[in-house]
Amino acid sequence: MSTQAARVAVIGAGWAGLAAAVELCAAGRQVLLLDMAHQPGGRARSLAQGDLxxxxxxxxLIGAYRDTLALMRRVGASPEHLLHRSPLTLRYPDGSGLVLPPGPALLSFARGVLGWRTMPWRDRVALLLQASRWGLQGFRCDPSLTVQALCRGLPASVMQALIEPLCVAALNTPADQASAQVLLTVLKDALFGPRGSADLLLPTAPLQALLPDPALAWLQQRGTEWRPGARVQQLHRLAEGWQVRTDEGQDDVQGVVLACSANEAGRLLAPHAPDWAETAQALRYEPIVTVWLRNPAHRAWPEPMLALQADAQAPAQFGFDLGALGGPANTLALVISGAAPWVAQGLPTTVAAVRRQLAQAFAGRSEFDWDDAQVELVAVRAEKRATFACTPALQRPSADPLPGLRVAGDHVAGPYPATLEGAVRSGLAAARALITS
Ligand SMILES: Cc1cc2nc3c(=O)[nH]c(=O)nc-3n(C[C@H](O)[C@H](O)[C@H](O)COP(=O)(O)OP(=O)(O)OC[C@H]3O[C@@H](n4cnc5c(N)ncnc54)[C@H](O)[C@@H]3O)c2cc1C
Incomplete structure (x- = not known):
């Protein structure tokens, strides 16, 4: 089969590919959207687990995810209905932790730090002084610095309760290996952005409903051809445009947005742009493990998201009360970012360690009503290549390796770590570059 009708092929229907497809379609391009999976969403998708x-x-998500929120609105998915918004709160089960009051982002941060009663006042002042210095330096630093090196002057208490959890949540890379410059960029967008930029936005519906399903429906209503289960095997260069080959056939198109994983993009472009392919395939990855537990005696947590003290024995950095977020009742999701050491120990060991961690964190706290013997394991998932390891001065593949072809995805060179917002921004940029060329 060969069709001339499709003008631009978008390969990969993760959040980057969907963003690119929407932008191309809105500009009047005819779009062919392919994904080797049978549903859109890529790494940010929902999967059936029994009847859940x-x-x-x-x-x-955070309030600074400007382009993601705009894209959701564009395809008819209301962030106001699908996300629970609250000022940034990193509260621990014992009630300690940073809670920002509502208000303009920077003022809210300053007031939140000053009001952080469980943190010694000297440490609060040290944090405010350090944050002011970062601001005065325009949130720029030596690109070779790790987060740990950047924060040398900060007290251990601030590192443990704030910087390390923020770093691993935003960059999925431990502070002693993570890029200080990328973390500063995220802090700048959150703290120096418009009001609400630092707000936490927690999904109150499956990820599928936030963007993948509404975007696909929007695209199909406007004539996009959607081919699920179609793995692109080869790209062949034509005199004008590209030929996209799958096991089922081939399509000649004028342009391509390559929005698949970095590894697959490297494989497809190795014959055409070997240096680019080498850079893409040299990226290293950090896993994320998620453990879902059901506590029949569960009582709503004081916050839908709690921070947890993580260390070599305690894996999870954050817990989520899914029932409070419109999800399954009595069910908790525990997240382990930067999870390489735990993946190496195996999932049964990891689950047992998470259960011990919660039993300790909730011990003597009747508000959590935690009896480990009654708690059931619902599911555990390890995404081994959750995000690229966001290390200092990392060389990321460029967006424009060849004429008529743009690359999109959270791995493409840019200021952001591997996030939904990074993926969406790169998808929009790839589409706009093709449209203007
Ligand atoms: C467990 C986990 C937790 C995360 N937590 C957060 C978070 O809290 N906040 C946040 O902002 N981000 C988070 N992320 C990161 C976020 O999910 C990703 O940055 C984002 O989904 C990447 O989107 P993408 O479109 O760039 O890539 P992908 O989602 O990987 O999409 C690529 C698509 O290409 C398809 N594909 C690959 N090869 C081919 C081929 N040859 N032919 C056709 N199709 C192909 C794949 O099937 C896939 O659908 C998390 C990721 C994981 C895994």
Whole structure:
């Protein structure tokens, strides 16, 4: 089969590919959207688990995800209905932790830090001084610095209660290996952005309903051809445009947005752009493990998201009360980012360690009503290549390796770590570049 009708092929229907397809379609391009999976969404999709629909992993958005929120609105998915918004709160089960009051982002941060009663006042002042210095330096630093090196002057208490959890949540890379510059970029967008930029936005519906399903429906209503289960095997260069080959046939198109994983993009482009392919395939990855537990005696948590003290014996950094977020009742999602050491120990060991961690964190706290013997394991998932390891001065593949072809995805060179917002921004940029060329 060969069709001339499709003008631009978008390969990969993750959030980057969907963003690109929507932008191309809105500009009047005819879009062919292919994905080797049978549903859109990529790493941010929902999957059936028995009679439950669980996300591929719990996702957190923040108010600074400007382009993601705009894209949701564009395809008819209301962030106001699908996301639970609250000022940034990193509360621990014992009630300690940073809670920002509502208000303009920077002022709210300053007031939140000053009001952080469980943190010694000297440490609060040290944090405010350090944050002011970062601001005065325009949130720029030596690109070779790790987060740990950047924060050398900060007290251990601030590192443990704030910087390390924020770093692993945003970059999925431990502070001693993570890029300080990328973390500073995220902090700048959150703290110096418009009001609400630092807000936490927690999904109150499966990820599928946030973007993948509404975007696909929007695209199909406008004539996009959707081919699920179609793995692109080869790309062949034509005198004008590209030929996209799958096991079922081939399509000649004028342009391509390559929005698949970095590894697959490297494989497809190795014959055409070997240096680019080498850079894409050299990326290293960090896993994320999610453990879902059901506590029959569960009582609503004081916050839908709690921070947890993580260390070599305690894997999870965050817990989510899914019932409070419109999900299955009495069910908790525990997230382990930067999970390489735990994946190496195996999932049964990891689940047992999470259960011990919660039993300790909730011990003597009647508000959590936790009896480990009654708690059931619902599911555990390890995404081994959850995100690229966001290390200092990392060389990421460019968006424009060849004429008529743009690459999109959270791995493409840019200021953001591997996030939904990074994926969406790169998808929009790839589409716009093709449209203007
Ligand atoms: C467990 C977990 C937790 C996360 N938590 C957060 C979070 O809290 N906040 C946040 O912002 N981000 C989070 N992320 C990261 C976020 O999910 C990703 O950054 C984002 O989904 C990447 O989108 P993408 O479109 O770039 O890539 P992908 O989602 O990987 O999409 C690529 C698509 O290409 C398809 N494909 C690959 N090869 C081919 C081929 N040859 N032919 C056709 N199709 C192909 C794949 O099937 C896939 O659908 C998390 C990720 C994971 C895994």
């Amino acid at each position: 629909l669980l996300d591929n992993g719990q996702h957190i």
